[in-house]
Amino acid sequence: MPFKTEDKWKAIEDLQAIHRDGQVLEIELRFSKKEKQAEAVWASNVILGQQIDVLIGKAIDGWLAEAKPILKKLAKAAGGIQASINDIADTIKKQEKIVKAIGYIDDAVKIAAKLAKYL
Amino acid sequence: MDGPHDVECSADPRLWLAAGLSRGRVWCLPGGWNAAVSLLAVAILGCSGAIDSQPFSTYAAANQELAQSSDSALDLAYEESLQGFLQEASRSPSQATRALLLRGVADDPFGWEGPANQVVLPWKVAAFRSGVDHLNVGLVGYAALLSTLASGESTTIQQVDQIAIDLNGNLKSAAAAFGKESDSGAAILSTAAAAGLKAYIESKRRGELADAIETNQSTIEAASALGRSATRGTAVILRRAYQSESTKLARRVARGGSSVQPLFELDVRYIDSLQVLRRIDGAYRQLPRAHRQLATSLEAEGSTLEQIKVFYQEALRLNQLYRKLKSSSGGSDSSSENGSE
Numbered sequence: 001m002p003f004k005t006e007d008k009w010k011a012i013e014d015l016q017a018i019h020r021d022g023q024v025l026e027i028e029l030r031f032s033k034k035e036k037q038a039e040a041v042w043a044s045n046v047i048l049g050q051q052i053d054v055l056i057g058k059a060i061d062g063w064l065a066e067a068k069p070i071l072k073k074l075a076k077a078a079g080g081i082q083a084s085i086n087d088i089a090d091t092i093k094k095q096e097k098i099v100k101a102i103g104y105i106d107d108a109v110k111i112a113a114k115l116a117k118y119l
Numbered sequence: 120m121d122g123p124h125d126v127e128c129s130a131d132p133r134l135w136l137a138a139g140l141s142r143g144r145v146w147c148l149p150g151g152w153n154a155a156v157s158l159l160a161v162a163i164l165g166c167s168g169a170i171d172s173q174p175f176s177t178y179a180a181a182n183q184e185l186a187q188s189s190d191s192a193l194d195l196a197y198e199e200s201l202q203g204f205l206q207e208a209s210r211s212p213s214q215a216t217r218a219l220l221l222r223g224v225a226d227d228p229f230g231w232e233g234p235a236n237q238v239v240l241p242w243k244v245a246a247f248r249s250g251v252d253h254l255n256v257g258l259v260g261y262a263a264l265l266s267t268l269a270s271g272e273s274t275t276i277q278q279v280d281q282i283a284i285d286l287n288g289n290l291k292s293a294a295a296a297f298g299k300e301s302d303s304g305a306a307i308l309s310t311a312a313a314a315g316l317k318a319y320i321e322s323k324r325r326g327e328l329a330d331a332i333e334t335n336q337s338t339i340e341a342a343s344a345l346g347r348s349a350t351r352g353t354a355v356i357l358r359r360a361y362q363s364e365s366t367k368l369a370r371r372v373a374r375g376g377s378s379v380q381p382l383f384e385l386d387v388r389y390i391d392s393l394q395v396l397r398r399i400d401g402a403y404r405q406l407p408r409a410h411r412q413l414a415t416s417l418e419a420e421g422s423t424l425e426q427i428k429v430f431y432q433e434a435l436r437l438n439q440l441y442r443k444l445k446s447s448s449g450g451s452d453s454s455s456e457n458g459s460e
Contacts, residue, residue: 009351016358023366030373046211049363050237056355057238060247063348067250070341074257077335081264084327088271088320095316 005066008059012052019048170325174416175269177431178409179262184434185402186255189346192396193248196353199360201241206363244356251349258342258406261335265413268328271320325417332414339410346403354396361389391440398437405430 022045029038208215218237224230233239365385371377409430416427 005348006351009348009355012355013358016355016362020362023362023369027366027369027373030370046207049207049359050214052359053240054236054238056240056352056359057243059352059355060243060250063345063352064246064250066348067254067345070338070345071253071257073338074254074261074342077331077338078257078261078264080334081261081268081327081331084324084331085264085268088268088323088327091320091323092316 005059005062008055008062012055012059015048015052015055019045019052022048169321170269170271170328171416172266172270174413174427175262175266177427178413179259179266181402181409181427181431181434182255182259182262182406184431184437185346185399185406186252186259188395188399188402188434188437189255189350190248190252192350192353192392192399193244193251195392196356196360197241197244197248199364200244200356203360203363204239204241206367240356240359247349247352247356251346254342254345254349258339258346261339265328265331268324268331271324329414329417332410332417336407336411340407343403343406346406347400350396350400350403354393357389357392357396361385365389391443395437395440398433398440402430402433402437405433 022041026038026041026045029035029041204215214237218233218239221231221233224232233242365382368377368382368385372379372382405426408426412426
């Protein structure tokens with residue numbers, strides 16, 4: 001079962017703690033003027049740092065993959081609300097059309113009234 | 120004079136008004152009855168009341184602030200990771216060079232990839248930032264649409280009022296054509312019809328909002344978790360850069376070439392960054408609660424809506440903190456030295 005992104009971040013954080021221990025050790029050795037040992041610690045830590053970078057890259061890839069379906073659902077949610085907004089706008093437009101229709105009928109009524117005077 | 124002209128009655132005044140409108144018929148009653156019937160219709164239809172759109176616009180604004188803060192944090196993470204990569208490259212040019220030798224991708228004429236088991240971290244961070252931006256744009260867009268639906272901006276109450284005016288005009292003309300003087304009856308009918316329509320639309324909007332909030336709550340919770348994960352990842356990236364940079368500065372002190380001040384200043388910026396990230400995490404955590412509380416705002420007038428206020432204030436403070444952090448960040452000396460520098 002593939003690791004979830006949260007588990008990946010946790011694993012990287014643990015490795016970063018070990019990486020930090022190595023850096024602190026290197027600095028302690030330098031303050032103690034033990035340059036050769038300090039360089040050896042530094043060299044190992046460089047490799048660990050590069051591996052951490054690779055893992056960060058993989059965790060980012062994992063996050064992006066996890067994000068896809070959620071982003072689709074968000075887009076769908078927004079689409080649903082837009083549909084509601086459009087629906088209400090249509091309701092108003094329908095009423096506007098009805099009032100226009102009443103206006104046309106009103107015109108017909110006026111014409112009928114005039115005709116009635118002559119017939 | 121008066122009596123009904125072919126108007127249908129029903130138990131539901133909304134249907135009654137709608138029927139009257141749709142069939143183009145004129146309802147005429149003795150003057151007092153007009154007023155009584157119209158007021159009754161308005162009283163029945165007007166129960167739901169106008170939606171308080173303020174919580175929705177506050178929620179939308181808070182999402183906007185959170186999105187900006189989140190992106191600013193990733194902008195910083197990108198810059199730091201880029202500096203870190205360039206420093207590492209100056210120490211180990213062969214490693215960096217290998218990582219920068221890109222290849223094509225099978226079955227993708229526009230694709231590219233780096234060597235396996237090597238990574239150019241700034242590029243990954245740039246892709247991360249783009250993905251997080253998509254998340255935040257989605258959240259902001261959703262919140263803005265909720266706010267639009269709640270405020271009724273797109274429907275415009277003016278349109279409904281214009282319907283009343285037009286209807287009034289038509290009814291008066293029709294009455295005049297039969298030699299009848301226009302009276303307040305037509306105005307009351309058109310006003311009542313408009314009030315009925317408004318009340319119906321308010322009720323519809325309220326229902327749609329409540330449904331949307333309920334339906335989308337789980338999506339907002341998932342988005343919130345994603346945002347928190349992204350924030351945690353940003354902290355990981357910043358920690359990587361900080362540990363590298365702080366070790367470099369400590370080496371200089373150990374070799375006797377520098378004071379501790381640059382290291383101290385770096386620590387201050389790093390701690391401030393982590394504080395901002397902690398708050399961003401908190402804001403994402405509050406997102407689902409604030410979203411749920413929007414439903415409460417529909418049900419209870421004058422509810423305190425504490426969660427939404429807290430969410431908004433938190434998001435505002437974030438952006439202020441981040442701006443302060445950005446202005447104090449001068450960047451450290453990234454010049455390379457030999458060997459393990």
